[in-house]
Amino acid sequence: MKQGLWIKLDALARKCSPFAITLVLVLISIVPAHIPGYARIAPLFPLMAVYHWAVNRPELLPAIAVFMIGLLVDTLGGTPIGVNALVFLTVYGVVAAQRRFLLGKPFWIAWLGFALTAAVAALQTWVLVSLFEMTLLAPEAIVFQYLTTLGCFPILAWILLRWQRAYLQRN
């Protein structure tokens, strides 16, 4: 069947949307929120998105895209360049290995999976940044950040799932 230009463009836009949404989440996560104490424990929206797409549609968010998103988080966030790129790639790799187990399960399984993955990610970031700065970072803010991230995950996962059902149906 011959496809028109617009149909092709539409398909391309849909294919790129997981990457684009994750980029937007990177920007949203650094907007000044004007909420006392928020900045230090702001939930890691990009991490949630990387996890979600890695579980549900990894072919639409390849490793190179994950790497680039991690680099953007590092460059904008002021963390040592490469740290979040590595952490996101780890999350992506871990999820890719466990994907058969996570796919098609009830939501709380995905959440539990995220809780474990995000804990590993937090620990990894803490170790990497501590090594880079040659000092032990105080862990309390990191623990609170982990908890807010965990708490916000169902909201974002629900939005991303709606997006997926509306625009990314497999033919």
Added chain:
Amino acid sequence: MDERTRPIYRIAAPIKSAAQRFAYAGLVVSAFALMLLAKADAVLLERVRIHVTDAVAPIMDLVSRPVAAVSEIVEQAQMLVELRAENLRLREERVRLVQWQTAALRMQAENADLKRILNFKPGPGAHFVSARVIADTGGAYAQSLILNAGARDGVRKGPAVVTGDGLVGRIAGVGQRSARVLLITDLNSRIPVLLETSATRAILTGDNSDQPRLIHLPPGAVVTPGERVVTSGHGGVLPPRFPVGVVASVSDGGIRVQPFVRRDRLEYVRVVDFGLDGVLDSKPAAMDGANTQRAFP
């Protein structure tokens, strides 16, 4: 026909999967390599960081506006609720401040007289650039802000960033239209300070917590909670005697300082530049939300 049954797929699939694995491993190695490079050659990657920040700055400028507007509305609603109590407090404060004003006017006149007697030469005028905070970044691992003013507005690397309350941080990187501020609470921040009453010198060092620590105090120095901490001006970049915070706690774990500036309240800040006055004066610039002006101390 199902794709999986085609012979070509049976050959291509393992190759594709191997290539994907190889690409993944390559990316992990690249991430490690970048971290090592960042450690070895900080300047190069900082330049990359600045360019990326510059590219994103206009988007952040736009995105941060509605959030700021909503927070302002919320704040105004809170103010309406507390109107009566606030009014009472302000009346009392006004009575106190009028007394201070009288004292200040007398001292100003006296100061001018004394300067005239001494034939005092005033120092160079400070150059101010006002800018909007368009991003608050780093979470638990780094504490920095991004401003919507950069080199084209006369911002350069190094100067202090302040609000009416006190010191916010220092300019750590400058792009054409954006600048990165290293907050005084950041792990890498070191600010030479003075304890105001005892004139004890110290270094204020951040550790990513809300309260930075005082280190390198002279032996035998006595510090009491509640003492004001101001910039010392040593090093020549920061203005001297600029308020930073108050000593919050003194314990074996160290001396903690509570900054005057509240991070969640930051929207407009000023970059105070004392050096290179003439050069900066030759290229005045103004942009939306970031205007330049001169002031004399």
